[in-house]
Amino acid sequence: xxxxxxxxxxxxxxxxxxxxxxxxxxxxxxxxxxxxxxxxxxxxxxxxxxxxxxxxxxxxxxxxxxxxxxxxxxxxxxxxxxxxxxxxxxxxxxxxxxxxxxxxxxxxxxxxxxxxxxxxxxxxxxxxxxxxxxxxxxxxxxxxxxxxxxxxxxxxxxxxxxxxxxxxxxxxxxxxxxxxxxxxxxxxxxxxx
Ligand SMILES: [Fe+2]
Numbered sequence: 001x002x003x004x005x006x007x008x009x010x011x012x013x014x015x016x017x018x019x020x021x022x023x024x025x026x027x028x029x030x031x032x033x034x035x036x037x038x039x040x041x042x043x044x045x046x047x048x049x050x051x052x053x054x055x056x057x058x059x060x061x062x063x064x065x066x067x068x069x070x071x072x073x074x075x076x077x078x079x080x081x082x083x084x085x086x087x088x089x090x091x092x093x094x095x096x097x098x099x100x101x102x103x104x105x106x107x108x109x110x111x112x113x114x115x116x117x118x119x120x121x122x123x124x125x126x127x128x129x130x131x132x133x134x135x136x137x138x139x140x141x142x143x144x145x146x147x148x149x150x151x152x153x154x155x156x157x158x159x160x161x162x163x164x165x166x167x168x169x170x171x172x173x174x175x176x177x178x179x180x181x182x183x184x185x186x187x188x189x190x191x192x193x
Contacts, residue, residue, distance in 0.1 A: 001039075002070075004032040005077050013084040015174070015181040020166040027161060028080070031072035038065050071142035075122055078155040079162075085183030094184070094191045101134040109179065112136050116156050116175045121145070125154040127191075153190050154182065 007028075009021045016024070041047055041062060052059035090098065095105055102108035108125075115136040116123035122139040128150045139145035156178055163174035 002032055002035050002073060004029055005080075007080045010084060012086060013181065015083055015177045016163070017166050020163065023165055024076075024157075024162060025080075028073070028076040031069050031076065034065065035069040035073055038062055038069060042066070067143040068141065071146070075124075075139075075142055075152075075155055076157070078152055079122075079157045082154055082183050082186045083178070083181050085185050087184035087188075090184045091188040091191075094188055097134055097191065108134075108136075112154070112156075113175055113179065116158055116178075117171070119156075119158040121157075121159055123156040123158055124152050126150040126152045151190070151193075154187055 007025060009018050013021065047062060048058040051057050054060065089095070090105070098105050098108040102111060112123060112125060115138050119138040120140040121142060121144065124137050124139060124146075126135055126137055126147060127133075128135045128147050130147075130149055134153065135147070135150070137145060137147060137150075156175070158171075163171065167174045
């Protein structure tokens with residue numbers, strides 16, 4: 001059973017207002033509900049495994065829903081955790097890693113913003129363990145575009161539901177305000193994990 005994380009809107013969250021936060025939180029809770037429904041069917045329901053096939057089957061839909069809903073839960077939690085706070089810049093380790101892999105902090109930032117603008121779902125700074133380096137990756141859905149063996153460091157929700165209530169179609173302003181409201185303490189914890 002996946003328990004939802006209780007996030008609270010606080011004044012240090014400047015990238016989104018309370019109304020945008022509340023609407024987004026309801027959506028997050030929907031993913032928690034759905035992964036629990038799917039898990040319950042997989043564990044003790046009628047999953048119809050004997051009918052499983054690649055064209056259409058209930059079992060296939062369960063498998064599609066399982067990773068979509070679970071990645072939806074995880075990515076939203078990482079996103080809500082990494083906004084706000086009062087640290088305005090990365091710690092030395094994070095800063096050095098970004099400079100090593102992108103040329104400079106500014107170059108990383110420029111690339112992350114471009115990644116966000118290119119993403120229909122999520123922009124993620126992750127540590128790609130196969131290449132032993134950080135990468136900015138673009139996800140068109142919760143479960144579409146991830147590197148299999150990687151760890152997320154910074155997560156930005158680029159679905160329209162993340163900003164449209166507050167910013168309408170001004171996606172650029174949402175991204176700019178996000179970049180100013182990154183919780184670098186949380187990022188440092190993920191880098192040094
Ligand atoms: Fe979202």
